[in-house]
Amino acid sequence: MENRFVHLFSEWDLKGFPIKNRVCVPPLVIYTWSDDTGSVTDKRIAHYEALVNGGAGLVIQEATSVCREGRLTLDQLGIWEDGQIDGLKRIADVLHRAHMPAIIQLSHAGLLGAKPSYQVAPSAYRCTGNGQERAGRGLTVAEIHTIEQQFIDGAKRAYQAGYDGVELHASHGYLLSEFMNPKINRRADAYNARDLFMLRNILEGIRRVTPPQFILGVRMGAFEPDLQTGIRNARWLEAQGVDFIDAFYGCDWEAELTKPMDYPFNSCIYGAQCVKKAVSIPVFAVYQIGDGQQAEEILRETAVDMVVIGRGSLVNYSWANDVNAGRYPGRCLNCALCMWKVDPEKCPGRERLRKSRAADTES
Structure with a gap:
């Protein structure tokens, strides 16, 4: 029988590391599983064990804060x-x-900080993020230098902990994303949105404290705030020696999301495809990829290197194994209140999948 997933389950190589397929589990922040210390718990270890046993080729560890003030939530890792x-x-x-x-995502929440006193930005800025009004004060140059060093120190600690690489979180409206967005970053000094001096300093600093084989990726907004700027930023990152780009949304509240009317996938996938055409390094595509056939079509039609399965992996840790075996993998139901933030065992998508499996067994 011909394999329907020629692309999805093909092997490839990321900077010398063999990857068994094109399925990536993205950095998924798990809420309430730690405390103010940001420490790893046994429950979190069990979570990652389940994810890696699910068949994906790559699992990127969730957003991990480089400083207490940069936390998205007070219990963030x-x-x-x-x-x-x-x-x-x-x-x-x-x-x-x-x-x-082993790749860990490093983050600083910026405007989306857990406390009003934590909310900072390149320039003074007001917005609505995660349903809340945010008012971030502009950072001083001295404060920017401190945060740069915190990212560098975080990467050094990651290497000391045995990680093979880091992904910088420069999307979702977090601090590095804000620095890349000219509608938010209105600075006139070296830290302006075009020169990307902060990112350059962080990338160069990480290279100084890690070996040459250390993987360095960036999750960036393909629309930051528009596709033209996103592509320019992607080319700049490639020129800085970044090893892969995880293309997603940026500061959504200022993004200009556009795609051709007849394009078969969503605008985020379109952005990743355009980024892939502009650079030669690996590019990952993400957002609402619901099943194996859609994932296969995205890989075939866009030439991106990996598809990122986030919500599907939370509903079903074994998403990749089930797709490869021809089983229904379940799907996220896009609940208004995501139960993963409350009690994962009460996830309606998980419950529907359990009932579906039970019905198959009875029949």
């Missing part, structure tokens, strides 16, 4: 002090046991 290294090493070991490179 952290990498801001040496005492967190041993706990993070436990996650890296889980990823390695699955024979995949």
Whole structure:
């Protein structure tokens, strides 16, 4: 029988690391599973063990804050002090046991900080983020220098914990995303939105404290705030030696999301396709990829290197295994209140999948 998923389950190579297929589980922040210390818990280890056993070729660890003030939530995982290294090493070991490179996403929430006093931006800015009004004050040059060093120190700790690479979180309206967006970053100094001096300093700093084989990726907005600027930013990142781009949305509240009327996929996939055409490094595509056939078509039609399955992987840890075996993998139901933020076991998508499996068994 001919394999319907020629692209989806093909092997490839990411900077010398073999990847068994084109399915990537993205950095998915898990709420309420830690505390103010930002430490790794046994529950989180079990979560990653389930994910890596689910058949994906790559699992990128969730957004991990480089400083206490940069947290998205007060219980977000952290990498801001040496005492967190041993706990993070436990996650890296889980990823390695699955024979995949261990990559951790480093973040600073910026305007989306957990407390009003944490909310900062390149320039003073007001917006609505996550349903709340935000008013971020503009950073001083000295404060920017401090945050640059926090990212560099975070990458160094990641390497010490055994990770093979980091992904910088420069989308979703987080701080690095804000610096890349000229509608938000209105600075006239070296830290303006075109020169991207902050990102350059962070990338160069990470290269100084990690070995040459260390993977360095960036999750960026393809529309930041428009596609033309996003493509320019992607080309700039490639020129800086970035090893892969995870193309997603940026600061959604200022984004100009456009795609051709007859385009078969959503605007986020279109953005990733356009970025892929503009650069030679690997590009990942993400957002509402519901089933294996759609994932296969995206890979075939857009030439991106990986499809990112986020919500589907939360509904079903074994999404990739089930698709490869021809089983229905379930799907996210896009609930108004995502139960993963409350109690994952009460996820309606998971419950529907359980009932579907039970019905198949009875028949």
